[in-house]
Amino acid sequence: MSTKDGSSRKRKQDSAQTQKADDRDSDVNSLSPMIASFKSFQLELDIRHDKYERLVKLSRDITIESKRTIFLLHRVISPSVPSAEEVLAESDVKLDGVRQKIKQIAEELLGEDLYQFHKAFTPGIQEFVEAVSFQHYIKHRTLISLEDINARLVFLQEGKSEATGPSADPQGMQELAFQVTPTDYLLGVADLTGELMRMCISSVGNGDIDTPYQLSQFLREIHDGFSYIGNTGPYEVSKKLHTLRQSLGKVEDACYTLRVRGSEIPKHMLADVFASRAVPIDPDEGVA
Structure with missing residues (x-):
């Protein structure tokens, strides 16, 4: 019994000494300038x-x-x-x-x-x-x-x-x-061309044959502006130039069809004709 009691007391003493050592280390660490700096970095992050x-x-x-x-x-x-x-x-x-x-x-x-x-x-x-x-x-x-x-x-x-x-x-x-930012503005304008293309198709379906020609000229001016930027601008801008060309191509195709075959196709069918026509465009076209 005495041996067991002695071992138990020794373990308790060792545990108490370890706890005291940990407390001292904790006090030292909390007062360390490096630890304080890292805590401030953590808070900032x-x-x-x-x-x-x-x-x-x-x-x-x-x-x-x-x-x-x-x-x-x-x-x-x-x-x-x-x-x-x-x-x-x-x-x-x-x-x-x-x-x-x-x-x-x-x-x-x-x-x-x-x-x-x-x-x-x-x-x-x-x-x-x-x-x-x-x-x-x-x-x-x-x-x-x-x-x-x-x-x-x-x-x-x-x-x-x-x-x-x-x-x-x-x-x-x-x-x-x-x-x-100028980049966000350019990317937003590039996305605008897709909405204008949809506006063109809807206008033709409603019997408005003037709007497509207006949109065609407007999109051509936007395309020319983006072409001046080319690969010198942000990567996202040059990447969206392909979508812009697609929108312009569909609008120009609609204008061409209106001019050449507008009298042959009933107005209520024009929108379906334009929506079904795809303009194949090389994504690397115009990229220097």
Whole structure:
């Protein structure tokens, strides 16, 4: 019994000494400047990761609402819609809601480097550019500029009363601006060409034979602009040039068919004819 009691006491003493040693090491580690630095790095990374995830969610919401706006705008050329002005007014309301989401992105990026988080929200911004430019074309038959888009993304928010400068407001309001990057603008405009191609097909099906010729000229001008960029621009831009050529080719094919065989094909069948015709395009065409 005495031997067992002695062994038990020895194990307890060893365990107590080990625990004390661990406590001392823990105290030393917690006071170590290196450990403190790594903990601060961990906290900073966690904050950035959470911010990135919030931006991804906002981008997803912007993408969904922008797509809904584009679907709505396609109703403008539908003969069943009594008033195009009502559709455009509804699209203004939807785009204003999207702008509020972009305002939240601007708030998240306040004091941050935009390009550190750019990948998180660029899909939504591209979709917003596509929706805004599509609405602008329907209204004015022109391409909206990057400056005009950025001018719509200037917001007012509550600021500190001691703020000074041109962005300060006497009532404590400050300007908060979000700037769409040139790359996001170009990618959004490239996606716009697909919507214009669908608009062309729908217009022909509704008996409108003037819109395809307008769209053909407009798409040709956009294509020429992208051709100047070529491979000197971002990779994503040159990659979407193939889709742009496809859209332009289908619209030009529609115009050709209208000019040559328009009188032979009934108007209600023209849309089906154009939709079924595919334009084979070499994806490497024009790439230097």
